[in-house]
Amino acid sequence: MSRILRIAGAQMGPNQKADSREAILARMIALLEDAAGKGAQLVVFPELPFTTFFPRWLLADQEEVDSYFETAMPNPNTQALFDRAKALKVGFYVGYAELTPQGQHFNSAITVGPDGSILGKYRKIHLPGTVEPRAGDRFQQLEKRYFEYGDMGFPAFRGPESWGRPVTGMLICNDRRWPEGWRCYGLQGVELMLIGYNSAAYDPMGGTTESADLRTFHSTLAVQANAYMNATWAVSVAKAGNEDGSGLIGGSVIVDPNGVVAAQAKTLGDEVIVAEVDFDACRQGKEKMFNFAAHRRPQWYRAIVDQVGAVPPP
Amino acid sequence: MSRILRIAGAQMGPNQKADSREAILARMIALLEDAAGKGAQLVVFPELPFTTFFPRWLLADQEEVDSYFETAMPNPNTQALFDRAKALKVGFYVGYAELTPQGQHFNSAITVGPDGSILGKYRKIHLPGTVEPRAGDRFQQLEKRYFEYGDMGFPAFRGPESWGRPVTGMLICNDRRWPEGWRCYGLQGVELMLIGYNSAAYDPMGGTTESADLRTFHSTLAVQANAYMNATWAVSVAKAGNEDGSGLIGGSVIVDPNGVVAAQAKTLGDEVIVAEVDFDACRQGKEKMFNFAAHRRPQWYRAIVDQVGAVPPP
Numbered sequence: 001m002s003r004i005l006r007i008a009g010a011q012m013g014p015n016q017k018a019d020s021r022e023a024i025l026a027r028m029i030a031l032l033e034d035a036a037g038k039g040a041q042l043v044v045f046p047e048l049p050f051t052t053f054f055p056r057w058l059l060a061d062q063e064e065v066d067s068y069f070e071t072a073m074p075n076p077n078t079q080a081l082f083d084r085a086k087a088l089k090v091g092f093y094v095g096y097a098e099l100t101p102q103g104q105h106f107n108s109a110i111t112v113g114p115d116g117s118i119l120g121k122y123r124k125i126h127l128p129g130t131v132e133p134r135a136g137d138r139f140q141q142l143e144k145r146y147f148e149y150g151d152m153g154f155p156a157f158r159g160p161e162s163w164g165r166p167v168t169g170m171l172i173c174n175d176r177r178w179p180e181g182w183r184c185y186g187l188q189g190v191e192l193m194l195i196g197y198n199s200a201a202y203d204p205m206g207g208t209t210e211s212a213d214l215r216t217f218h219s220t221l222a223v224q225a226n227a228y229m230n231a232t233w234a235v236s237v238a239k240a241g242n243e244d245g246s247g248l249i250g251g252s253v254i255v256d257p258n259g260v261v262a263a264q265a266k267t268l269g270d271e272v273i274v275a276e277v278d279f280d281a282c283r284q285g286k287e288k289m290f291n292f293a294a295h296r297r298p299q300w301y302r303a304i305v306d307q308v309g310a311v312p313p314p
Numbered sequence: 315m316s317r318i319l320r321i322a323g324a325q326m327g328p329n330q331k332a333d334s335r336e337a338i339l340a341r342m343i344a345l346l347e348d349a350a351g352k353g354a355q356l357v358v359f360p361e362l363p364f365t366t367f368f369p370r371w372l373l374a375d376q377e378e379v380d381s382y383f384e385t386a387m388p389n390p391n392t393q394a395l396f397d398r399a400k401a402l403k404v405g406f407y408v409g410y411a412e413l414t415p416q417g418q419h420f421n422s423a424i425t426v427g428p429d430g431s432i433l434g435k436y437r438k439i440h441l442p443g444t445v446e447p448r449a450g451d452r453f454q455q456l457e458k459r460y461f462e463y464g465d466m467g468f469p470a471f472r473g474p475e476s477w478g479r480p481v482t483g484m485l486i487c488n489d490r491r492w493p494e495g496w497r498c499y500g501l502q503g504v505e506l507m508l509i510g511y512n513s514a515a516y517d518p519m520g521g522t523t524e525s526a527d528l529r530t531f532h533s534t535l536a537v538q539a540n541a542y543m544n545a546t547w548a549v550s551v552a553k554a555g556n557e558d559g560s561g562l563i564g565g566s567v568i569v570d571p572n573g574v575v576a577a578q579a580k581t582l583g584d585e586v587i588v589a590e591v592d593f594d595a596c597r598q599g600k601e602k603m604f605n606f607a608a609h610r611r612p613q614w615y616r617a618i619v620d621q622v623g624a625v626p627p628p
Contacts, residue, residue, distance in 0.1 A: 125611050128603075153614050158627055167626050177603065179493035179543055180615045187617045189626030205602040214572060218542060221573050225539030228532060229493055258528060259535050286624065288519040289442075289491065293623025297439050300467050301494045301619050303501045309607025310600065312481050312503030313472055 003164030003279040007192075008035035008043045009235050011252040013269035014243030014286035017052045021077050024050060027270055029084050034272045036088045041114065041163065043085075046239040047095035047124075047173045047196035048080065048107065053099075053239065055142045056246050058133045065146055069099035073110060086116035091163070093194040093235075095172060097147075098123070107147045109170050111158050111194060119158040122170035123150030126178050133207060139246045141204040154181055156188035164268075166191040166279045169232075173197035175237060177222045179229070180304065186230035187292065191279045193227065195236040201247030216251040218263070218304045228259030231285025233277050317478035321506075322349035322357045323549050325566040327583035328557030331366045332578070335391050338364060341584055343398050348586045350402045355428065355477065357399075360553040361409035361438075361487045361510035362421065364392065367553065368411075369456045370560050372447045379460055381568040383413035387424060387432075400430035405477070407508040407549075409486060411461075420460045423484050425508060427474050434471035436484035437464030439490050448520060455518040455559045468495055470502035480505040480593045483546075490550060491536045493543070494618065500544035501606065503572075505593045507541065509550040515561030530565040534575070542573030545588035545599025547591050555582040571596045 010031035015024050028049060035043045048054075054068045072262055073096055074082040085092050091114045098108035107124035129141030159166045167186035169192070176182075176195050185193060199219055201212035210218075219236070227234040233256060240250035252265040254275040262275040324345035329338050342363060349357045362368075368382045388396040388411055399406050405428045412422035423440035441463055443455030472482045483499035483506070490496075490509050499507065513533055515526035524532075533550070541548040547570060554564035566579040568589040576589040 125614055126609055128609065149611060151616075154617075156627055177543060178610070179497065179540075180610070180612075180618060183493065184615060184617045187621050187624050198545075203598075203602065207598060207602065209598055214574075218573065221535075221542060222540050225535050226493075228535060229491060231341055240569045259532065260528075284517075284521060284523055288521065289516065291623075294442055295442065295488075296492075296494070296622050297463060298494075300373040300439055300464075301498060302469075303498045304494060305612045305615050305619050307501050308610050308612055309605075310501050310503040313470055 001161060001164055005163045005166070005277050006039045007039050007235055007275060007277050008038065009237040009252045009265070010035055010042035010043050010045050011050055011237055011250060011265045011271045011273065012046050012239045014241040014248065015052045015239065016092040017244050019049065020129055021245045024195050025078065025080055028081055031272055032081065032090060032092065035274065036090050038272060038274045040274055041090060043090055043092045044194050044235045044237045045092060045094040045196060046237050047198050048097055049095060049196065049239060052244055053198045055146055056127065056139045058140055058142060060219065064096065066099060069105060071217065080204055082112065082116060088133055091115045093170065093196065095196040105147050106150060107143060107172055109172050109196060111168065111170060114162060119159065120155065120168065120170060121152065122155065122172065123152050124172040124175060125150040125181060126175045128174040129204070137206055139204070154184035156185050156190055157191070164279050168192045168194065168249065171195045171312070173199065179226055181229050182226040186232070189286065190230055190232045191282045192277070193232050193234040195223070197236065198239045199249050201249045212247060212249055216249045219249060219251055220253055223253060224255050224259040224261065225253045227257060229290065231257045231282045231290045233257060233279070233282070257285050315475060315478055319477045319480070319591050320353045320355050321549055321591050322352065322354035322570065323551040323566045323568055323579070323587045324349055324357050324359050325564060325579045325585045325587065326360050326363055327551045328555040328562065329366045329553065331558050335364065339392065339394055341564060342395055345584055345586055346395065346399055346402070346404060346406065349588065350404050352586060352588045354588055355404060356405055357406045357507050358549045358551045359408040359510060360551050360583065361404060361512050362411055363409060363510065363553060366558055369443065369460055369510045370453045372454055372456060372584055380413060383411040385413050396426065396430060399426065403428040407484065407510065407566060409510040419461050420464060421457065422487055423486050423510060425482060425484060428476060433473065434469065434484060435466065436469065436486065437466050438486040438489060439464040439495060440489045442488040451520055453518070468498040470499050470504055473506070478593050482508065484508045485509045487513065490540070493540055496544050497541040500546070503600065504544055504546045505596045506547050507548040509537070509548065511550065512553045513563050515563045526561060526563055530563045533563060533565055534567055535565060538569050538573040538575065541569045541571060543604065545571045545596045545604045547571060547593070547596070571599050584599070
């Protein structure tokens, strides 16, 4: 069984509120075809790629909020992407706003296999932002208002035989900055981490100290180090650019199990990056430096689960 | 109270087995004086700086092993460093091989205040290497043979008033690659992480895929990202160069709470790096992106403490 897979990150430029669903889906299909043309067998799309990033606004009307959500996946608004991918025998990771039959709202992602089957699903656990809007700010970060916290944990799954059966994990946006999520996947032997994001190009909580360059650096750094410390490949893909007047960083990246960048986007627009990924390259780290069974000391890690916030010494 | 502290990393070149204790201590005192001359109020020395890195050899004679250990700190072999630091009103972090009155062996570090008092102590938890030597290898990594695992957890402490009372943590060498230790300090509000290391310039477990450049990159990356993800300053200091025929990486580094390198060593020898550290620069991260109380979800992190090794899906 070959354990080498050609993977693409399909960075997207901005989706304006005025853009139709059809126009955005057509761009995603064009990216998929571009990636397939470059030999990619798996294409990673951003978080919430089907619409603009609506949590930047306080929306009073729940019907308007729900118009950004998918009640099934696929559904008529997204079916063409699934059909084209299946025809091309290309799998994909895609984020979406999920509205369940029970009326729950999640920030979710799925990975779809080359045969069109859904291989795995994840609901974002580390929701950033606030429930209530911050007075006076032009843009909000209201994910905690519109979404419930993910309730599925960090469930790794095996990719198909044609991909080399990699142990695969999914994270969404802010999750990539939290080593706990990576480690929960690491403890399942993760070899491939798939991540989509929408990250403001300024401090979304109102500060002025974080430039787009610094925030792109943070984004790349977190993925590099967590990939290294869990000896996994990682593909982290942005929606980027000036979206409805609010800036989003780019910097989509494919990182190897040493934390070394294998490919990185250069623009803030629609852009495909590709890397050839050898899952056996994870073995060096997993068997030596990060042989967890040999080296971890969980009896000293209890604060990680016993405590939520920081408690400084007196 | 000023929260700005001038900190030095005192990278050391190699200590050959043939070097006398006195000669090595004299080099450490020279580094201390160099750092004090550059205005440093706190100097960070490497792991096990008083001798060569003895775990690279299989030593049959326990008396010889114990000759590398300190039965008290300070003791006549190290007193001159403590005296000079106190006279200069400079604090320091220093590693040492600790032999307790009960006969226990630990890979330890202490931080000494500007008045000569011991502010905190740490015993290395993530011991790398093996208990038994690997057949056929010229150099071993026998820390698991010569040391017991640290038994004090990750105890943060406050620095003195003259330093701005920073919440301070200590790690030793391999610990810096394990996000669990960093997080346990992060949950105590750490603002300053002190680390000493001896890291082989090749794969110490016998592989050939890790060059000195890659291993220096790993070392810096782990410190940068864990500093960022815990919104803390970090000072990580090497013993470097060709030590008794075995190569050690350099790359000693001072990193800010954004994960940005503030100072980095350029040589593999005795070298002082200095940075001015503002502990209030930790607030942006701690109050926003890494506001743990607002954003952590420990109910989903249980595998981190319930499990030691990785368990891949079937």
